[in-house]
């Protein structure tokens with residue numbers, strides 16, 4: 001859908017660089033999800049003022065607004081029919097670094113690896129480490145409340161946000177966060193609504209999840225209602241656009257140690273998690289055969305495969321277990337546990353990097369499966385309590401088996417978050433009734449596990465019951481900025 005000439009005039013009248021040509025619209029019609037939605041226009045604000053101007057013009061002319069960082073989100077959150085606002089092109093300035101106070105101010109478009117390059121000489125880094133660190137922007141990370149393998153130590157991005165500069169749908173701009181109360185009226189109203197529904201929120205959102213992201217984090221907001229940034233983080237661009245952020249940074253670990261434990265079955269690895277948790281690892285990442293089989297015959301992974309002896313000693317599943325600081329003692333304890341079929345300890349940074357390289361490439365490896373059937377991103381980021389992981393995987397395997405589907409389970413085992421990728425052939429139009437029934441139950445699990453996340457749930461599959469649930473939830477949003485498309489087309 002394009003924009004009308006009146007809308008085009010309105011957007012063009014602002015000082016913000018805005019494009020309407022087909023090439024730009026096609027380039028912004030996809031992200032890392034399975035969806036394709038062409039925007040009517042794409043804006044490239046050079047500063048927060050220009051962002052506010054174009055947002056105001058879009059809202060006044062009735063256009064939906066979708067902020068976008070690097071477009072690496074897996075759920076189509078950066079796609080929208082109206083105006084897409086690209087924060088990554090210009091807002092990549094790093095400024096006001098206070099090494100003593102461990103805070104830093106960044107533009108929303110700063111890429112995580114770039115930020116860490118600035119911090120590293122000071123023995124600091126940004127804690128949450130998304131696997132897409134070479135592309136993901138801090139704005140996208142905050143909006144998705146992203147986290148990575150080391151979530152057991154660092155939590156999620158929201159835990160490291162001090163303050164945010166935010167543009168709302170009417171173009172008003174202010175700072176929110178610790179000691180900053182730019183939208184006081186809105187904050188008070190939000191607090192009142194959230195408090196009124198406190199009991200229901202507590203009933204529906206399970207406690208003790210290491211990664212609860214994205215989604216409106218009402219519990220975080222309730223724990224500190226003076227901090228509106230806690231509600232912005234994880235709101236996936238639906239409440240406002242983040243143009244600048246003040247972040248807290250943390251010391252680099254003094255020492256790191258990595259062990260790899262190999263298992264005969266995925267379920268054995270999940271059971272072993274119970275024992276591993278007692279060692280307080282900084283990260284436990286799971287890879288299954290579907291992932292590392294894809295690395296066979298590829299030069300980039302030959303050294304890792306040979307180091308892990310994947311050809312001589314095949315296995316179904318492996319856990320990467322990382323420790324910080326007192327790493328050597330902990331690695332000895334890991335070996336002492338005697339779990340799995342065998343255990344390999346990385347001797348140095350070179351060996352650690354070989355293994356982490358394989359893990360980081362996990363998703364790309366899965367999606368590069370040859371043939372029409374691919375492991376699909378349709379149950380994304382559902383998260384359970386780590387102690388429930390074994391039961392969750394067993395339940396999932398049971399359902400998939402009854403449907404005759406194979407799936408890959410990989411991801412952040414220590415945080416109870418596995419990416420579950422059933423292998424589906426999307427070129428086949430018709431799906432079995434059993435499959436549709438199963439898919440239509442999936443968003444319920446997502447609500448229960450990750451929170452009230454309209455975009456995240458939308459990722460599961462566009463069958464009518466999803467949209468009914470989503471429309472009920474989104475109709476309760478009171479101050480949304482983004483009108484995400486409800487007619488996403490699977491690409």
Ligand SMILES: Cc1cc2nc3c(=O)[nH]c(=O)nc-3n(C[C@H](O)[C@H](O)[C@H](O)COP(=O)(O)OP(=O)(O)OC[C@H]3O[C@@H](n4cnc5c(N)ncnc54)[C@H](O)[C@@H]3O)c2cc1C
Nearest residue numbers: 069070071072073077131137139140141143146147237242
């Ligand atoms: C291979 C692969 C591995 C991944 N691994 C991880 C992982 O380990 N951990 C993890 O958390 N995620 C992971 N992801 C998902 C994704 O990379 C992260 O969520 C990332 O932080 C998104 O950043 P982005 O800049 O690409 O955001 P985008 O995809 O551009 O946007 C994500 C959401 O944020 C909103 N948004 C973007 N910028 C702003 C802004 N400035 N203001 C307000 N809203 C905004 C968008 O509207 C959208 O809803 C992975 C994705 C891929 C493809």
